[in-house]
Amino acid sequence: MSFEIWMTFVLASSTLMLVPGPAMLFMIGIALNDGLTKAFTALPGLALGLVVSITISLLGAGAVLLASAQLFTALKLAGAGYLIFLGVRLWMSKPDDPSVKRDSGEPKKSLFWPAFFIAILNPKALIFYIAFLPQFVDATAAALPQFVILGATFCIVALAAAIVSAFAGSGLRRGAKNTKTLTILNRFGAGAMIASGVLTASSTRN
Numbered sequence: 001m002s003f004e005i006w007m008t009f010v011l012a013s014s015t016l017m018l019v020p021g022p023a024m025l026f027m028i029g030i031a032l033n034d035g036l037t038k039a040f041t042a043l044p045g046l047a048l049g050l051v052v053s054i055t056i057s058l059l060g061a062g063a064v065l066l067a068s069a070q071l072f073t074a075l076k077l078a079g080a081g082y083l084i085f086l087g088v089r090l091w092m093s094k095p096d097d098p099s100v101k102r103d104s105g106e107p108k109k110s111l112f113w114p115a116f117f118i119a120i121l122n123p124k125a126l127i128f129y130i131a132f133l134p135q136f137v138d139a140t141a142a143a144l145p146q147f148v149i150l151g152a153t154f155c156i157v158a159l160a161a162a163i164v165s166a167f168a169g170s171g172l173r174r175g176a177k178n179t180k181t182l183t184i185l186n187r188f189g190a191g192a193m194i195a196s197g198v199l200t201a202s203s204t205r206n
Contacts, residue, residue, distance in 0.1 A: 001138050001146045006153070009136045013154050017161035022083055022118050022196050024165040029090050029189035030111060031169030032182070038111070039166040043159065045112035049119025050158055054151045057129035072123050076200060079121030083197030086114060091190035094183075122200070129154075 017024075023046055031039035119125075133154070137146045169189070176182040 001136070001141065001149065005136055005138065006149070009150060010153060010157065012136075013157040014161075017157060020165070020192075022079075022122065022193070022200070023115070023158070023162055025189065025193045025196055026086065026115065026118055027162045027165040028169035028172075029087075029186070029193055031166040032173050032189050033090060033093055033186050035173060036166055036170040039169065042111035042115035043162065045110075045115035046119055046162055047155060047159055048112075049116040050155045051151070052116075053120045053122070053125055054129050054133075054154065057126040058133070058147055058151070075121065075123040075126075079118075079123065080197045080201035082117055082121055083200060084194050086118075087190045087193035087197060090193060091187060093186070124200070 020028075027039050027042060027046075030042060129151075133147060133150045136150055137143055172185055173182060176185060
């Protein structure tokens with residue numbers, strides 16, 4: 001794989017991140033509701049979920065989902081239900097007062113598993129990986145090393161987008177002058193996550 005092809009892949013992947021996905025909405029909502037430190041506890045789970053989903057897709061799961069309407073629907077509804085559940089839970093949560101600094105030594109409950117499941121319970125993403133990554137593979141060279149490089153690059157780009165999303169949510173949190181304002185912003189974030197779940201449930205394999 002040439003450097004030019006790799007850079008094209010980086011630019012294409014970065015462009016895709018301009019449209020917020022479930023993981024980005026999740027990071028914004030958590031940072032908005034509980035702060036940047038809490039949102040960062042989701043990054044390891046998101047990273048592992050991306051690695052697992054890309055790996056299983058390239059092993060053939062993406063093709064299987066594309067061929068099996070029943071399996072696609074089952075995974076789609078599971079992912080949509082989980083997104084809606086997280087959105088409702090975020091909607092019902094009570095944001096911390098942004099004017100009060102929390103004790104830095106206070107234990108933070110990890111968001112590893114919620115982030116992990118958001119990354120893997122997305123059948124459209126599994127199909128996307130198997131359709132998107134091969135377009136940048138040089139057929140005259142060994143395929144496996146190229147897929148490893150492309151998969152790792154996509155994970156890094158996606159994690160960078162998640163971090164930017166967390167900072168965006170944290171910035172909105174700092175801009176909120178009181179708990180009432182923060183609650184309104186929190187409801188918008190939760191509503192976006194619920195809407196993302198609904199859109200996922202209504203999506204097709206095409």
